[in-house]
Every structure is written in C-alpha cells, then in structure tokens.
Amino acid sequence: MTATEPRAPQAASSPNALEAVGIVKSFPGVLANDHVDFDLRPGEIHALLGENGAGKSTLMNVLAGLYRPDEGVVRVDGRAIDFRSPRDAIAAGIGMVHQHFTLVPSQTVAENVLLGLDRPRFWLDLKRTEAEVASVARDVGLKVDPRARIWQLSVGEQQRVEIIKLLIQGAQVLILDEPTAVLAPQEIADLFTTLRSMVATGTSVVFISHKLGEVLSIADRITVMRAGRVTAAGIDPKGVTRADLARLMVGRPVLEQLERTEVEPGRVVLQVDDVHADNDRGVPALRGASLQVRAGEIVGIAAVAGNGQSELAQVITGLRTCTGRVTIEGRDVAARPARESIAAGVAHVPEDRSGVGSAPNLSLVDNLILRAFRRPPLARGPLLDERAARDKARGLREAYAISAPTLDAPVRILSGGNLQRLILAREIDSAPRVLVAVQPTRGLDVGAIEGVHQMLLDLRAKGTGILLISEELEELLALADRILVMYEGRIAASFETPSGVDIDAIGLEMTGGEEAGSGSETVSTDA
Amino acid sequence: MMARLEPRGRPPRWLSPLLTVTAVAVALVIGAIVLALVGGDPVKSYLHIVKAAFGDVGVLSDTLVKATPLILTGLACALAFRMRLWNIGAEGQFLLGAWGASFVILGLGLPEGTPAIILIPAMMLAGALAGAVWGIVPGLLRARLGVNEIITTLMLNYVALAWVQFWVFGPWSEGGFQQTATFPKEAWLPRLTDFGKEIPLFSGLTTHLGMMFALIATAIVWFAVSRTRWGYEMRLIGDNARAARYAGIDIRRYIVVVFAISGALAGLAGMSEVAGSVHRLQDRISPGYGFTAIIIAFLAHLGPWRVVVASILFGALILAGREIQPSGVPAMIQGIILFCLIVADVFTRYRLVIARRAAATT
Numbered sequence: 004m005t006a007t008e009p010r011a012p013q014a015a016s017s018p019n020a021l022e023a024v025g026i027v028k029s030f031p032g033v034l035a036n037d038h039v040d041f042d043l044r045p046g047e048i049h050a051l052l053g054e055n056g057a058g059k060s061t062l063m064n065v066l067a068g069l070y071r072p073d074e075g076v077v078r079v080d081g082r083a084i085d086f087r088s089p090r091d092a093i094a095a096g097i098g099m100v101h102q103h104f105t106l107v108p109s110q111t112v113a114e115n116v117l118l119g120l121d122r123p124r125f126w127l128d129l130k131r132t133e134a135e136v137a138s139v140a141r142d143v144g145l146k147v148d149p150r151a152r153i154w155q156l157s158v159g160e161q162q163r164v165e166i167i168k169l170l171i172q173g174a175q176v177l178i179l180d181e182p183t184a185v186l187a188p189q190e191i192a193d194l195f196t197t198l199r200s201m202v203a204t205g206t207s208v209v210f211i212s213h214k215l216g217e218v219l220s221i222a223d224r225i226t227v228m229r230a231g232r233v234t235a236a237g238i239d240p241k242g243v244t245r246a247d248l249a250r251l252m253v254g255r256p257v258l259e260q261l262e263r264t265e266v267e268p269g270r271v272v273l274q275v276d277d278v279h280a281d282n283d284r285g286v287p288a289l290r291g292a293s294l295q296v297r298a299g300e301i302v303g304i305a306a307v308a309g310n311g312q313s314e315l316a317q318v319i320t321g322l323r324t325c326t327g328r329v330t331i332e333g334r335d336v337a338a339r340p341a342r343e344s345i346a347a348g349v350a351h352v353p354e355d356r357s358g359v360g361s362a363p364n365l366s367l368v369d370n371l372i373l374r375a376f377r378r379p380p381l382a383r384g385p386l387l388d389e390r391a392a393r394d395k396a397r398g399l400r401e402a403y404a405i406s407a408p409t410l411d412a413p414v415r416i417l418s419g420g421n422l423q424r425l426i427l428a429r430e431i432d433s434a435p436r437v438l439v440a441v442q443p444t445r446g447l448d449v450g451a452i453e454g455v456h457q458m459l460l461d462l463r464a465k466g467t468g469i470l471l472i473s474e475e476l477e478e479l480l481a482l483a484d485r486i487l488v489m490y491e492g493r494i495a496a497s498f499e500t501p502s503g504v505d506i507d508a509i510g511l512e513m514t515g516g517e518e519a520g521s522g523s524e525t526v527s528t529d530a
Numbered sequence: 531m532m533a534r535l536e537p538r539g540r541p542p543r544w545l546s547p548l549l550t551v552t553a554v555a556v557a558l559v560i561g562a563i564v565l566a567l568v569g570g571d572p573v574k575s576y577l578h579i580v581k582a583a584f585g586d587v588g589v590l591s592d593t594l595v596k597a598t599p600l601i602l603t604g605l606a607c608a609l610a611f612r613m614r615l616w617n618i619g620a621e622g623q624f625l626l627g628a629w630g631a632s633f634v635i636l637g638l639g640l641p642e643g644t645p646a647i648i649l650i651p652a653m654m655l656a657g658a659l660a661g662a663v664w665g666i667v668p669g670l671l672r673a674r675l676g677v678n679e680i681i682t683t684l685m686l687n688y689v690a691l692a693w694v695q696f697w698v699f700g701p702w703s704e705g706g707f708q709q710t711a712t713f714p715k716e717a718w719l720p721r722l723t724d725f726g727k728e729i730p731l732f733s734g735l736t737t738h739l740g741m742m743f744a745l746i747a748t749a750i751v752w753f754a755v756s757r758t759r760w761g762y763e764m765r766l767i768g769d770n771a772r773a774a775r776y777a778g779i780d781i782r783r784y785i786v787v788v789f790a791i792s793g794a795l796a797g798l799a800g801m802s803e804v805a806g807s808v809h810r811l812q813d814r815i816s817p818g819y820g821f822t823a824i825i826i827a828f829l830a831h832l833g834p835w836r837v838v839v840a841s842i843l844f845g846a847l848i849l850a851g852r853e854i855q856p857s858g859v860p861a862m863i864q865g866i867i868l869f870c871l872i873v874a875d876v877f878t879r880y881r882l883v884i885a886r887r888a889a890a891t892t
Binding site for chain 1: 757759761762765766770772773774775776777778779780
C-alpha cells in the first residue's frame with residue numbers, strides 16, 4: 004500500500020464549494036468508485052489525477068449529475084444535494100466540460116449558448132446573448148467571436164465556447180475532463196491563463212488529467228485516484244515531485260526503461276515521393292511530401308496539428324487518394340484501395356481508435372481478427388473458421404495482456420489503454436513490413452504508454468519499418484531513429500537522434516522555421 | 531419515487547429475447563384494452579385469432595402460405611438492415627419479382643405445355659432477377675452518389691406498383707379486369723394438396739413449394755451471415771463503416787451486392803406468391819408484405835431463423851384479419867407490436883433506475 008497523504012482537514016471555516024463523501028458507483032463487473040471522498044474549496048484549482056480507468060470520470064459524472072451514486076453524498080456549499088440530471092447540477096452551479104463537446108456544429112456560438120439557457124420563453128434575443136458572450140469572454144480573457152459557427156472553430160476555440168456557455172449558465176464550479184488532451188501547446192498555455200483568471204474571481208475548477216507536468220503547474224491541490232480509490236487526497240503540489248505523483252497513480256515507481264536493441268537499418272521498405280493530397284475539406288494538405296523508411300527503423304514525424312501528418316498516414320494506408328508515388332517494398336500503392344496497402348504489408352494504428360481502429364459493438368474476437376481473417380487458418384475458402392478465430396483472439400489477448408471480461412464482450416467497454424493494446428496486438432500480429440502509428444499513446448496513462456513504446460521497439464527489432472506520427476516530442480525522442488518535421492504538407496527538416504537533436508531547432512521548424520511564410524508566427528531567432 | 535434511464539454496460543444475453551417477448555405481450559394487452567374500450571370482447575377476439583390461424587391443420591397451412599412471402603421479404607430486409615442499409619423497398623422488389631415471373635408465362639411466348647421443370651426454374655430466375663434489378667438501382671445510387679436509400683427504395687415501391695398496374699390493366703389484362711389470365715398448371719408450384727391422393731392428410735392443404743424456398747433461403751442466409759468471411763465483413767460494415775474501410779473492405783461493392791441479394795429475395799417472394807398461391811398477376815397481389823417485412827426484421831433482431839418465427843406470427847395476423855370483426859384489429863395489433871418493440875429496444879441500451887427521492891432537493 005502507498006502511504007496515504009494527510010487527508011484534507013474537515014472544512015472548518017467556509018464550506019467547500021463542492022464535496023463528495025463516500026461515493027460508491029459500480030458498473031457491471033467494475034467497481035468504478037469505491038468510497039471516494041473529494042472536496043473542492045472555493046476559488047481553487049483542484050487537479051484530479053489518475054490513470055485511465057481509475058474512476059476519475061465516473062466521480063465527476065456523479066458530481067455533474069450524469070450518474071447517480073450507489074452510495075455516498077454530494078454537498079454543494081455544505082448542503083446535501085441529490086442530482087437527478089445534469090440540469091439539477093447546473094442549477095446548483097456545477098458545470099462540466101466533457102472530452103467530447105456538446106455543441107451544435109451548424110449553429111453560432113451565441114445560439115449554442117442560448118441552447119443551455121431557459122431564458123428565451125419565446126422571442127430569441129440573439130443580440131443580447133452575443134453581447135453577453137463577448138463580455139463574459141472578455142472577463143476571463145477568452146477570444147471568441149459570438150457569431151462564428153461552431154464548425155468553423157478549432158477544437159481549442161470550441162472548448163472556450165463550452166466554458167463560456169457554462170459560465171453564462173451560472174456555473175460556480177467548472178469540471179474540466181482532460182481539457183488539454185485536444186489542445187496544442189499554445190492553447191494549453193492560454194487555457195491555463197483563463198483558468199487562473201477565473202479562480203481569481205471566485206470560480207472553482209476541477210481539472211482532470213493524467214499529465215503530471217500540467218497538473219503540477221496549474222493545480223492548487225492534487226487528488227490522486229487509482230483503481231477506484233483515492234490514493235492521495237488534496238495534497239499540495241509544492242511538496243511533491245513528478246515521481247511521487249507517478250507512484251501514487253500507478254502504484255509502482257515508473258521509469259521508462261525501454262529495451263532498445265541496436266538494429267542496423269535494412270533496405271527501404273516505405274518510400275513516399277512528391278505526394279500531394281487534399282484534406283476532408285478539399286484544401287491541399289500534402290504538398291510534395293517525400294520520405295523514406297527503412298527496415299528496422301523508427302522514423303518520427305513531428306508536426307503541429309493540421310500540417311498534413313494525418314493525411315500522410317491515410318495516403319500510405321490507402322484511406323486517402325493522392326498523386327505522387329507511395330511505394331511499399333517496391334509496390335506502388337498510391338491512390339489504390341486500402342486492400343492493396345494491406346496486401347503489401349502495411350499495418351496501421353490509426354489516430355481514432357474507436358472511430359476507425361475498431362468496431363465498438365463487435366466482440367474482441369471480431370476486432371482481433373480484422374487483419375487475419377482473409378488468410379488461413381482463419382479463412383477456409385469463403386468460410387471463416389470460428390474456432391481458429393477464437394484461438395487467435397485468445398492468444399493475442401494473453402500475449403498482450405488485454406483485460407476484458409470475455410472474448411465475446413463488445414470492445415466499447417474496454418478502457419482506452421486496453422483498446423489501444425488490442426489494436427497494436429492485432430496490427431503487430433499481422434507481421435507488417437511497415438507500421439504507420441498515429442498518436443499511439445494519446446490519452447493513455449503512464450503505465451500503458453510504456454507498454455506501447457516497448458511494443459513498438461520490439462517490432463522495430465524484428466525488422467519492421469515504423470513511421471511514428473506523434474505530437475509528443477518526448478515520445479519521438481525516446482523512440483525514433485530519425486525525426487522528420489512536417490510543416491504545411493512538406494517535410495521541412497530532418498534530425499538524427501540522439502546525436503543531432505536540438506529540441507529548440509525542432510520546435511522552430513515545426514512553426515515554420517526562419518523563413519516562415521505569411522500567416523504563421525514570425526520567428527526571429529537564428530538557429 | 532422517481533424513475534430514470536441510465537445507460538447499460540453490457541446487456542446480458544437473455545435480455546434481448548426477453549424484452550421482445552415482453553413487448554409482444556404488452557402489445558397484446560394494449561390491443562385488448564383498445565378492444566374492450568370499443569365494446570369488443572378481447573379474450574374472444576384473441577381466441578378467435580388463434581383459432582383462425584392455428585385452429586386446425588387447414589388454417590395452419592393457410593397461415594404458412596401467408597408466412598411464406600413474409601419470410602422471404604423479411605430476410606431481404608434483415609440482410610440489408612444488418613449493413614444499416616435501410617431497404618424500405620421490399621414491397622416494390624416483391625412486385626417486380628411477381629411481374630418477372632409472370633413475364634416468363636405471358637411475355638416470352640413459350641409454347642403451350644412447356645413442362646414445369648423448365649417453367650418453374652425460369653420463373654424463379656426471372657423473379658429474383660427482376661427484384662435484384664429493383665434493389666440494384668437504389669444500391670448503385672447509394673454507393674456511387676450517396677443518395678439516401680430510404681427515399682429511393684420507398685419511391686420505387688410506387689413505381690413498381692404503377693408498372694404492375696400498367697401490365698395488368700393493359701397488355702396482360704384478362705378481359706378488361708385488372709388481372710392476368712390464370713397461369714397454366716405447369717407454372718403452379720406444387721402444393722401439399724397435390725399429394726392428397728397418396729397422403730390423405732394433405733388433401734386440401736394449400737402450403738406450396740414456396741415454403742421450401744423460404745426455408746432454404748433462411749438456411750443459406752444464416753450460414754452466409756454467421757459462418758463466412760462475407761458475413762464477417764458485413765458485420766464490420768454494419769457496425770463501423772470506417773473500420774471496415776480501414777480493414778480494406780470495398781464498402782461500395784458490398785452495398786450494391788447486398789441490395790441485389792436483398793432485392794432478389796424479395797423478388798423470389800413475389801414469384802412464389804404468383805406461382806404458388808395466386809396463380810396469376812394482379813395489382814393487389816400484396817397486402818403490404820414488403821412493409822410488414824420491416825417490422826418482422828426488427829422483431830427478429832435481424833436473425834434469419836427468428837424471421838421465420840416472426841413471419842408465422844404475422845402470417846397468422848394477416849389470415850385472422852379476414853376472419854375477425856372489426857377487421858382492422860390484426861392491423862392494429864401489428865402497429866402496436868412495432869411500437870412496443872421500438873420502446874423495448876431502448877431498454878436493451880438503458881436500464882430503468884427507480885430511486886427514492888432523497889430528503890433534500892434543490
């Protein structure tokens with residue numbers, strides 16, 4: 004057992020803005036919250052830290068009125084309250100920003116804000132709401148155009164709309180569920196500024212995260228959860244280190260000790276020559292990208308979101324049409340169906356695990372055989388050998404420690420880390436020549452990340468060429484043999500690791516380098 | 531006390547069939563209340579329905595005759611629905627199938643006395659083909675141009691009806707009536723009663739070979755869906771089309787192929803109806819089999835064998851509709867069953883939580 008840090012003293016002076024006592028919530032087969040206590044003082048940022056599946060989101064959903072606890076009490080300003088719906092929670096001043104936003108894409112910011120209000124009994128006074136949005140936004144230092152339509156906004160801007168919406172609804176307590184997972188570094192900095200100005204005016208914030216650095220920099224107090232229980236309640240960030248927090252979160256000291264064997268890169272397995280492709284909106288996203296990946300090599304792609312890296316992965320895996328040449332083991336698969344990339348030996352860990360990488364309502368078996376079902380022993384002529392399929396699934400589940408109640412369970416019940424393990428297991432098992440891995444550890448907790456990293460290195464040792472697209476520079480530095488920087492649809496620079504790495508130089512190239520074109524930030528530093 | 535819905539994690543296996551049975555039971559109770567309100571005697575009415583549909587071998591056989599086209603069109607819908615292709619056009623595909631089969635008799639100019647061994651396979655082929663064409667049209671539109679198949683299949687039903695009406699009023703009309711002449715005996719599907727001499731029990735029974743088509747089709751669909759790679763790919767497309775594309779499956783081809791097969795099954799139903807039961811083409815050949823099929827597919831949770839069971843239930847309701855007064859009762863029950871099923875579906879995804887209101891509230 005980990006030593007439990009000193010509990011928060013019983014609220015002596017002013018009552019807590021929000022308090023949960025002895026919350027128990029179970030789902031079939033899982034005890035998501037096991038007598039959890041949590042308290043939020045007025046005007047503080049309280050970080051809730053924990054791995055995926057630790058029970059953070061469950062607890063917050065209880066506080067926000069989405070779930071009803073099996074046991075336990077929720078108190079707002081010292082009064083016990085029984086939430087029957089999120090509406091009750093917002094009426095009590097508690098608002099939650101979920102990871103998936105709840106905005107209507109075709110409507111404007113002001114219209115979305117109105118949607119959450121009871122106010123217009125009949126006549127819509129959009130002007131008034133627009134003015135209100137602008138004024139609230141100004142107060143907390145958020146830049147938002149009240150007349151912009153949601154679909155025109157970036158993810159970061161949409162998040163601001165969610166926050167403003169809740170503030171206008173009268174939220175005194177804001178619960179932010181992994182707010183930084185979708186943000187670019189600059190947007191994170193902006194969000195933090197906003198949060199600080201909000202708490203200065205008396206709003207309280209619950210900040211859910213599993214990123215240690217962020218939590219240490221923003222939180223006034225930290226509560227850590229593991230496996231449905233609190234392992235540290237309301238501790239002061241000044242007194243702890245990242246290693247302490249990691250230990251509380253995972254239950255064992257985390258040191259990313261990756262086994263990295265020396266591999267002599269072999270022949271070129273993936274060659275991309277002068278590839279052009281449009282994104283979903285028909286705007287050119289790849290504009291003459293060229294690169295090579297050799298057998299037994301991890302090539303990392305570093306780029307700020309939206310510079311063509313997602314499209315690059317789709318072009319290689321046959322999910323997006325393009326011009327130019329994409330050669331896998333000498334076979335040109337450019338603008339050919341995905342089936343041909345697969346046949347040429349490409350495996351793909353897609354960015355969107357549940358939307359692309361798996362069929363949520365189908366079983367573990369069905370999801371694990373997605374690559375293998377066309378070949379014997381699973382395929383017997385046109386038939387699918389069910390026993391062979393189960394054997395394969397059972398083997399992969401054991402080898403890759405995918406935890407799930409049964410092989411027939413739908414994969415939507417898996418946690419993010421387990422689903423990612425499932426996808427990696429399946430893709431690695433297909434013995435690929437080339438693996439395209441996009442953000443393979445996004446949203447995963449520390450323990451799961453290490454597992455994924457080791458899987459990638461093991462695959463490299465077997466001679467697979469890996470193209471690793473990641474927004475985590477640390478991840479690229481830890482894994483890649485070479486890092487290529489993408490900017491505006493082209494490869495802007497190449498760095499050898501570990502010798503030739505200069506993080507500042509990579510950062511500079513990611514934002515357009517010295518001769519940045521119009522529209523991007525001007526950078527005046529010399530390399 | 532108050533009740534609310536909460537999402538379920540993973541519903542247990544027995545839940546879905548239990549809910550289906552409950553839904554049907556609740557529908558019958560609601561139907562009974564309505565009957566009682568309008569002054570009828572629900573118990574008597576229901577007993578009458580049961581007697582009219584299952585009372586003796588004769589009516590049971592008639593029920594099976596009604597169930598035959600329902601099984602085939604029900605399979606057609608269930609197959610398409612598995613891929614989330616909303617083929618609402620089984621009715622039109624059924625009519626085209628009936629027309630195609632009739633075309634073999636009336637349009638090809640085959641010599642009189644052409645034996646059944648040639649006529650019946652030719653009618654099956656023509657019926658399935660015509661139905662398939664009627665399915666491929668919306669399939670292609672959907673696959674190539676992204677046209678909503680609900681609209682196209684629904685509209686094509688009316689085109690199909692107009693097409694059949696044109697032929698039975700015009701070129702194929704028998705003496706100005708809106709029906710064709712009776713087909714020659716060689717074009718009739720064998721019925722149980724045809725073997726009445728050998729097996730006395732069968733005499734008078736109208737169940738025909740179409741029932742065999744339906745059962746064989748059920749077996750084939752079941753096998754294809756549950757045991758082949760093809761079925762796996764369909765499952766994948768049905769659950770997550772993007773994942774299917776990622777798995778290298780050509781979704782557009784599947785859409786067209788599944789629409790073709792779905793249309794062919796409904797077309798075969800039309801053929802079986804003209805050749806097995808009506809023995810001529812009329813514009814009123816279907817009392818809405820293709821629409822009832824939609825309800826059947828959902829009632830069966832898209833399972834092929836369950837389609838057979840549901841079809842027999844609905845076949846009984848159609849048959850009883852002729853017997854019972856007021857004659858709208860079975861149609862009403864059908865409607866209420868569909869309604870209850872849709873409600874029951876909510877409970878497979880959500881649980882009803884009944885909780886006592888806590889003392890302190892907002």
